[in-house]
Amino acid sequence: MKSKVFMLLAAELLPVVANACGPFNPIIPTPPYFVTEGNEPTDYNRIENLKLWQSQISDQIPLAEIEQVVYADSHDRFNEMTNPNDRKSTLNRMYIYLNDSNNTEAIEFLSLAKGIEEARRDDERRSPWYYPSKRNDERTTDGLDYFIRQAMNYDGENFKERYAMQVCRALFATNQFARCVEYYDSIFSGIDDASLMKRMAGNYAGGSLIHLGDTVKANTLFALAGDYNSLFVENPMEYMLDQNPNAPQIMDYMRSYVAADSARMAQHLPLAVKALANRDVTYKGDWAFYLAYFYNHFAQAPQTAENFINKALKLQFSSDELKNQAMAYKMKFEGASLTQQSILTNLRWLDQRVDSLSPDAKDWNRRGRNIIYSDWIPQLWKRGDYATAILLADYADSKNLTDYGRDENVNPGDMDRGSLTFQLMGSLRSDQLIAVRQKIMSSTPLYDFLRREDMQNPNMFNDLIGTLALREGNYARAVDYLLQVGIDYQHSMRLYRAGYLGLDPFVYYPERWEKCEWEDWV
Amino acid sequence: MKKFLPLLLLTAALSSCLKPQKALTEHPEHQEVNAVYYWKTVFQLDSSARQFMAEYDVKRIYLRLFDVTADDGEWGAVPNASIRVPEREFQLLKNEMDSMETVPVVYITLDGLRAMTDREGTLAKNIVNRVHNMVQYNSLPGVSELQLDCDWTESTEEQFFTLCDSVRKTIKELELPWRLSSTIRLHQLAKQAPPVDAGVLMVYNTGTYSDPDTKNSIINIEDIMPYLKRLNSYPLHLDVAYPTYSWQLIFRDRKFAGITSELNLTDTSKFEPRGENLFIAVEDIPYNDTMILKGDLIRLESSDFKEIETVKREIEKCLSSRKYSNIIYHLDPENLKNYSSDEIKSIYAVGS
Incomplete structure (x- = not known):
């Protein structure tokens, strides 16, 4: 009975609170669409090179372990790990593979490549004053010239392009520019432009050509390599689009540098339009997404944006990552036309993105909740579909638990009264919530998917409907519903556990009221 | 053009001689060989x-x-x-x-x-x-x-x-x-x-x-x-x-134009002797990446x-x-x- 009195008093204050506040959509730090952190153009080569190694040796070896061997370990460390007479124990599967398979061809190549890298990095050796002091130490006898000779002497097929790239690299490092260009032309002219090694070697040949004064040819090689930073042209991206329209570095530049600034985005609109019209551009979905993002985010033209995002999803994307973002971005425009079926389809698709094995799971969790909170619920609410909106809010709120690592086994009465679900329910009239409850309990594929345990708990609804009725002055309905709130449910509430229900509602407790400690509530 | 050799100027005159300064560092003594x-x-x-x-x-x-x-x-x-x-x-x-x-x-x-x-x-x-x-x-x-x-x-x-x-x-x-x-x-x-x-x-x-x-x-x-x-x-x-x-010095319009040692100056169809050690190119002669032009003066020094x-x-x-x-x-x-x-x-x- 005390609880009823307490609720009655509280209800006197509720309309004021309800009128002044909410519902407030939760503010969720959500990763932006389209925009990404930039990579250096050469980062692409690194990733592609790791995948190439993986395909050349074993797809069972994780890229991280290949990276450790190929890029991280020093020349000495590598030689130590692959020394056939004194092999060290290791958990790295690439070393295990190299040693167990006795792949001397790969070992010799990697040793040479590391030797070149070490010599190239060595400041002393990069100095024009450098001269080796030992002739019998083959590795250091004549610096990079030794490696150049070794690489040129390779007569196998498996690593032919890799060795040729290393030759170009070493020739460039030793300022043998004409020789570098000549060697590049002699080896790579007949090799397809798609070859990673050709592109990487082309960067060195391009650098050599700059030294030799041939910027025109140098630019074509830089464009082939995706190295827009090295281009000697007025508009690098336009040149890239013309020369190598599908280079991933272009879109990376657009997403990392251009998309972060409205002026830059506007400045590059003609380029995006041109890309969409260019028949050589394969990944036009990327460009249409660019336009959709610009018109929605910076031009406040959602209809144009929606047109472009719809167009984008009919085109090819350069990556699943970008396509998935575009899929989610499209959901932001669907609020007005949502159906139960489309919501269910979208939610199931979003759920797949929140696979706990995915490194992006957390981002997708937030992205999905943000779509529900910011784009769908307002639209559903606007058209009076309170049941669906409340179920979606509850679904999105529930995703918050894993986000903050809370215990899933919460007390039934401990539902967050600050959540959007309760804000939405509390903003209705009692008769509306009664109707909502009835609708929620009806069986549809979407509701069956969304309806969680708390939404099936009559105590929660009876408690809230009764409270709303109190606010409305409909005491008969209030008593009717509040009487149905089970004692176990009341005891599970924090309000009860903190002892508030044991207090006399007509007595002033300054020592408690003025000392509002958050700890009492948690 | 080939690299020039270090140049020296010439003098002649003698006077009394002094003992040279002795080396101070710790190294094998200089031998006259x-x-x-x-x-x-x-x-x-x-x-x-x-x-x-x-x-x-x-x-x-x-x-x-x-x-x-x-x-x-x-x-x-x-x-x-x-x-x-x-x-x-x-x-x-x-x-x-x-x-x-x-x-x-x-x-x-x-x-x-x-x-x-x-x-x-x-x-x-x-x-x-x-x-x-x-x-x-x-x-x-x-x-x-x-x-x-x-x-x-x-x-x-x-x-x-x-x-x-x-x-x-x-x-x-x-x-x-x-x-x-x-x-x-x-x-x-x-x-x-x-x-x-x-x-x-x-x-x-x-x-x-x-x-x-x-x-x-x-x-x-x-x-x-x-x-x-x-x-x-x-x-x-x-x-x-x-x-x-020895070397061959090339002059064009009385200006030094290069040094070589590879011209066959005995080929009179190409070089006409002019004095003790001078020759005149009688026709244009391709030479390495350049050209010796008709009228260029070649001085043979040895x-x-x-x-x-x-x-x-x-x-x-x-x-x-x-x-x-x-x-x-x-x-x-x-x-x-x-x-x-x-x-x-x-x-x-x-x-x-």
């Missing part, structure tokens, strides 16, 4: 070169290791035209020439020297470290001396002397058993001696090679005599280097033994009270075959 300069970019000792060295008991090679030239970039001055020692010669040096003394020589251009003004210490370290590495790498035998070759003048004297001081200091810091020597051009005899342990008097490139009216810029007694009056009092131990090379003999006689008058060695510049069998055995022995002979 027959020696040669080797001034090419690839060290190749063919059988005739080896035969020459054996026949004339050549015990010391002054080996140019690299030049120091100006660099537009961060380094200021950089090594250039480093000598390369092929494997065959490396094995030869390592296994069969251990009784030979090698003097590494570094030619320092004036631009290179000026570029390192106030950074002579850095340049010195770079030079000494690089020479040290090249000596080790190529197993150069019997190295107890490093020689700097520079055509310093009054305006660059201070930089060069500072460099010499710094090189000596670096040698000491690295505890290398090397003395430091320097080439001494005839015109430098009139100046203060550089702070080195010894010198080699260069009795070649005595005239102005680029002057179309010079008779012979390699060696000419008239050019040399005016300078010799200071020789006997020069405060450094000096050995003497005599030329045995190191005539009689001229060498005359000069040597005058120099020996000055050095009669001192110890010294004679050096042939440079070890090139193609040129040396122009001299008889007696002539070579005469050049090497001391106090004859």
